[in-house]
Amino acid sequence: MGSGIDIGQVPKVSIPINPTFGWSVGNWMEYFFDGIKEGKLRASKCPACGRVFLPPRMVCERCFAKCEDWVKLPETGTVQSFTTAHVKVGADGELEDLSQPEIIVLVKQDGADTCVAARLEGESASVGMKVKAVLDPSAENFLDMLAGYRPAE
């Protein structure tokens, strides 16, 4: 049995096309973004187990119940975990060095049972640190309306 023909370096090709997408966020996330526009942090709540979801979910994964209850959460929360980022993922998927390190925090909003990953405006972070959400209702991209967190005094 032959092992093919020696062709030297195997050629590579590419094509300059980037398929685009538009993911509809659904009514639960819609209500969340509408809320931030009015300066409110709205979380959905499971009617069965009371779990509070921020960002909101339509279904509680533990109870399979539809989360039709809503609660308004305070702007404060607690850092669950954090990382100091020295890199970011570039458009080509490689890790590029950042000129200035930045801090990414995983925050549990007071009253919520799930977390939000966001930037921390500040020099340092620690687990358990109290933080306050920075809302920017006029942000051009609605995903940036929850701009990040800053240390709560």
Add this chain to the structure above:
Amino acid sequence: MEYKKETRAVEGDWPMAYWQWKFESIALIAKTREAFKEKKLLGLKCPGCGLVYFPPKPYCYCLARPDKWVEVEQTGTITTYTFTGAWAYEGISEEEQAGGAPMIICGINFDGSDTLTVCLLDDAKPEEVYVGMRVKLKWPEVIEGRVDDIAHSEPLKE
């Protein structure tokens, strides 16, 4: 919460421009293209099952790897076909008929090979085409060593 029929959409993409693909067959076809300049069709024969692949292919279903260049005939048989342009269909409107120049596209099994090559069929009417029809390759006036060099075929008058 007022239920909306249309909610916001997050825009994003798949940056495929940064993806690449590796193809052994590109190198194999490059050799075939060179042979076009001598008006030759080169196929690749599998040592395992004896199939001749034209265009050449780097692997075979039998798990052996085709490794022997063989010359393939320039006559062949149509195994499948279609037409472009709405003109080909009976009973269509005039606007549809204005749909552009007619093209017959067919899959040809060149004699001496076991695979299919897609070519245009010139000098034939759609109603004349059939599976099993004999055709031959029609070389362009200037052969540049491109895949397009073997883009055209014509009915074989035997």
Add this chain to the structure above:
Amino acid sequence: MDKGVAIIAYAQTPFEADANASREIQVLEVAKTALEAAGLKQEDRYTVISATNDYCDGRTISNMRLVEPAAAYKKNESKVEMDGGYAAIYGLMRILSGDHQVALVMGVSQASVYARNIPGIMMLDPTFDRQRWLLNEVSAGALQARAYMNAYGATEEHFAGVAAKNLDNAARNPLAYNKLAGADAAKVLAARKLYEPITELMLAPFCDGACAMVLASGEAAAKADKPVWVKGMGFAHDSYLTERPLEEMGSLELAARSAYDMAGITDPASQIDLAEVHENFAHEELMAYESLGFCGKGQGGSFFDSGATLLGGDLPVNASGGATGANAVCATGLARIIEAAMQIRGKAGEHQVEGVNTAVATGQTGPCAQENVVFVLGGE
């Protein structure tokens, strides 16, 4: 398991940064080698399960072009879009159903042709996290590492130690890609900082590679030389990364429990001789020690300090170098199963551990090890 299924053959390509072969040719090589080792021919009857990812391969229906190279021509074929460990699970199910006697399973990916960290970002919640571009597999891993350190007192030195062990082990594995003989914790800590506490040497770098394995029913395995028996298996799904306690590996724990139940393992630390763990980051290996029951909750760091998981220890983990040594997405978990089988057969060469009869192997999919699969393997 009352009905026996055995691993009767396997094959791996060398893992490389940029293999001089397409994924089709890599798959053909492992499929052909594994079939031959199993004494099978293309025309024999077997089912084929591949593990590939459309986004890594840059092809919708990534299995479509693999039919011939994967020895799947005119075969009963399917594909899982997860780690290769899941292909092994599906192959196992097909045999246990009684409809099939032999299954060829495989996994392949080539990081040299895709934008490395993008497929991971495309796994995130598209309605929120994804386009915020903060989370990716590495930053999420860092958040998990910190949560684990905070909960249980593990340190960066522990992570560095694990990475150094795996890099050094990989140096003995001729197929590994990321190797560093004599690596030590200081070297790992001094490497390029990515997302703290993760340095470049603490992660499993994406690379090119493929592997394949042949599973057979007890009957079909009867003639095989040194079959390795699947004693137990389990797999489980955990919550999305922002909705669960990151300091735990819930799905690995569940998967291990079901695999151990099946295999009759009640005291993993004493009953298991060796583990091959799919760790995308050094800290995940420590967390796996706990989830696999090698030590108590929160004791991953001290268990590592005891030296048990070193190549000469009581319960060597990732003698092959693990995913740190080579991480071809979709092949990585299957490679762990194959490495564990090699150890049981006594065919692991320079990284062979003496006297391995029962081994555990894991595979994972998703950010922060969201989905996990566990296999318990045993010799005669």
Add this chain to the structure above:
Amino acid sequence: MAHTDVAVVGVGYSKHVSKRRDVNIAEMVWEAVSACYEDAGLKPKDVDAICTGNMPAFEGVNIPELWGAGHWGAYGKPLMRITTGGTTGGSVAHGGYYAVSSGLFDTVLCIAFEKQSDGNSTMGLNTVALADAAAMFQQGVDPGFLAAFGGGAVGIAVYQAASYMKRSGCTTEHLDKVSVLCRTNAALNPYSHLKQPGLTPEEVAKTTLMQYPIRFGHVCPATDGACAMLVTTGEKAKKLIDKPAYILSCASCSEEASLMGIAGSGTTNMDPCVQESCKIAAKWAYDLAGIEDPRHEIDVAEPYSPFAHQLLMFYERLLLCDDGEAPAILDSGSMNLEGDLPVCPSGGVISTNAIGASAMERVSEVALQIMGKAGDRQVKKEVHKGVAHGWGGAVNLNVVAVLSDTPRRS
């Protein structure tokens, strides 16, 4: 060796329309899942494992289960994702079958879906061939020329249709009739997308020609939708419902890709209408199911047919008649709801195509017909056995499942 019977005990669908912009992917799928639980009278706690799939390029989300499966009751459960292109839904159902018949799990939830409106569906399909296209450009092929070779918007289906028609004597009138059969059946199905009650062949014949011989009226729509199916052991099924639909057997078969691209095409699949792999898969499935004479033993068929000619072609390849006989059988009226062997009572893929879900919806429809739960589209004859089919890849993958009102083993 011990075996376990497998039965479908519940089926659920989301709405099937062209654009669901009020829900995200996970929420849309939840609709099908929750309807399915309700149909079976089960809860997520009763489920031992989950099998899912879609065709991810359409949504641009990699392994959407990671983010979405919590909405489907997957928390803490074994989950396996199976994706095989057009055959995905069928492959997922097969996964559910093997999960139960292996004896490893009792009750398995199968989920298949597609939300095409989140992406660009033409682009989604193009990503099947972009790699090959890139290679062709590198060889000096003009993009426009390549598009014509690829069959333009309708792809390889046009070659297949032309070739099938030539071989079988099927005419364009037959294609029009197939569209009528399916779209009028779809009008009776609350979960179909394109409902056209009272459609006539003449109306189909007046739709715009895409490429010979395919007109717009012969082609499936792009649908947003999801399907869920609960399968369990024969023993549990009998306790749950009066009339479970047993999955007797599943088989798939792959041939070489015949995309007519750079890597060429090999042996048997040279002509895309031959579809030998469908015949092989059907043979394997019938053998396992103990069916010797499918033409007489099968009571209902759901061939996968996004293009009109495929309903006839796959009817033949599923060994329900000889090659070339299907057009005459269509003319005889036997394929209608009240016929001898009704085909695509659901309305078929030509009426509803949520890509990843489509091949599972063939299985679920046959199950509903056997369970007698198909509502207005329930076929007239008594249904004992049915065959469900899926097709995909670069015309090279076929999946077949055989269902029955009586179990295979006990």
